[in-house]
Amino acid sequence: MIEKKNIRIKDIAQMAGVSVGTVDRVLHGRGKVSSDAQQKVEEVLNRTGYKPNLIARTLGSNKTLKITALLPDPTQDDYWALAEAGILQSIEEWSYYDVEINCIFFDLYNPGSFKTTTEGVLGSKPDGILIAPVFHHESIELLNQLKVHAIPYVLFNTNIPEADPLCFIGQNLVQSGKVAGELLGLAGGSRRTIMSLHLYENRDNSVHLMAKEHGLRQYFQEQPYQVISLDLSTPNEVEDHIKEAILNPDLLGIFVTTSKGTYIVAQILEKYSLEHIRLVGYDLLEENLRYLRKGTIDFLINQNPKRMAKIGVNHLVNHLLFQKTLPEKEIFPIEIITRQNLDSYLTSRIH
């Protein structure tokens, strides 16, 4: 290690022939500065390409950063359990800094519960919030509140563009549908029917499922395949409803647009010994992994809720603590998971 010789505010001040206070003022635009001084300092600033020492800056402004993450109850759905895992990882990661990260959960099946959390969120007066706005309408209300209180927010999983968040973190759903189509189309053979299946417990995010299906259809547009789709909101009776469709001998494969739906369909396929039917679904839920390993599920598209959540928190901290500029959008790669590369994903720490 050598002694540092980076340019400090002090140096800037000296070069510009003013005091550090004045430099501080032009840097942060606080207080009055004569245009003469302003100019001199700016000149030196530009000339030297001054970069503040973020370490010192953070230490100097002695604050505890408070971040709140608002997402569905992880016990209700494994997908959100993964998201929570990402938050927990973030907490660990920032444990050496003055950052306090809290989670607030709402009921995935009850939009009303989302509204209830609003008070809780605002009450804790966080410096920034990470939100999974699964309930469109209710979210907009909350976001308006946040705007009023000038609390910055990052959205993940579901976008609400008109809310102009600090950053949106998610995946291109249409494109992921196309990837699903590509994977289903890979299989040779003469079968030409593709089924797109929406299994949901709540229809609030049906828009997103439709986006995925749209991608799928777009992929097959110019090809001699027939895409049929089925919407089922009562998972208990799924079997009865799709029995006819899956017994269609022309059926090549099924695309399930929800993570939970994926293993439900796998169960059924297994029951009827229809493992030859291609199955493409979403996310690395424990149950899905089981069927992927057995070969009932052929491909999983990883939306990576864990990393989404983690990066969401990290972005907030980087922005609020280190005033780093964030990208408007952080669109995740569409990861294709197979039997053979699954473990490499599971064991990878960076993931």
Next chain:
Amino acid sequence: MIEKKNIRIKDIAQMAGVSVGTVDRVLHGRGKVSSDAQQKVEEVLNRTGYKPNLIARTLGSNKTLKITALLPDPTQDDYWALAEAGILQSIEEWSYYDVEINCIFFDLYNPGSFKTTTEGVLGSKPDGILIAPVFHHESIELLNQLKVHAIPYVLFNTNIPEADPLCFIGQNLVQSGKVAGELLGLAGGSRRTIMSLHLYENRDNSVHLMAKEHGLRQYFQEQPYQVISLDLSTPNEVEDHIKEAILNPDLLGIFVTTSKGTYIVAQILEKYSLEHIRLVGYDLLEENLRYLRKGTIDFLINQNPKRMAKIGVNHLVNHLLFQKTLPEKEIFPIEIITRQNLDSYLTSRIH
């Protein structure tokens, strides 16, 4: 923001009834401490779960961290150009800290040039080094030197386990071969011959190519496929040598174990209008992307040299600047890239 109330060394000292100096001594094991004081301090330390403020720690020990990255000349091979891009990204990322990151390149085709760099590397007296040890023998020599000088190093891309680096960053090559097999096997049809192709300019890392092939063969072990392999070290005459093999009507697909080789083979397939032959290769080189988009290449396995290099530097900095503990190995996921998910990888910032 609220006032912080994290436990500081000062607090520990007070609680243990000693001075901060003593606490500092037990924390860093420097200087003598009476067993009495030692015990008291340790008790408080454990009880409170003290975590040092890394920000303050870094600022307090006023040093400039010097990191050197040693890798092949990026102008010689696009693969290494990607690695360099990762380093550059790291430089940008740490530009606000007292970290100085330098790159030293060696000739990819000349082991001797690697040795020459040794002086340069040691001469700059870095605090840590990131190395791509493509030349096994020469690398071991350098690593021994580093050990003598007590300079910690992180290896990436190629492992040398007996050198026990701070951390190794890479991919499971055998497993990536299996993934290749899986992808080749996906195609239906009656063709049953798979070709494994090694195209290299230098045979120093042939071990790694063999590992990939090993994975491929392992995948097809119990299946009615025939795997033939071809080693070619003279890329200029590749075409002549593989012409016979690719014209084999039973040929289902080709697995190319090198990134550069991938597009070379694609060129040939295109020339003979053999696009129906499956082609699986490595890495997102510009040329490979072209053929992937056209469909000549069906799958690319992304070794992600860019992120490997970047994470290598980041790990070094985190360890040396923030004394974070590193994992022994950072094994990257085996990413499957297709025409449809390619753009999602290219545009993703986090990648």
Next chain:
DNA sequence: TAAAAAAATGTGTGCGCACACAATTAATTT
């Protein structure tokens, strides 16, 4: 022109830690 107000600039302190050094106490030696 003096006094008051406003504008501009400068100074000082603390953040939590590392590290050098000073001060104190205990153990040996003479």
Next chain:
DNA sequence: AAATTAATTGTGTGCGCACACATTTTTTTA
């Protein structure tokens, strides 16, 4: 028991910055 030496403990300074406050200069008002 005084003088040395060793062992232990305490204190002070600086890292680069933010931010509060003090000081100086200029402008306005009386």
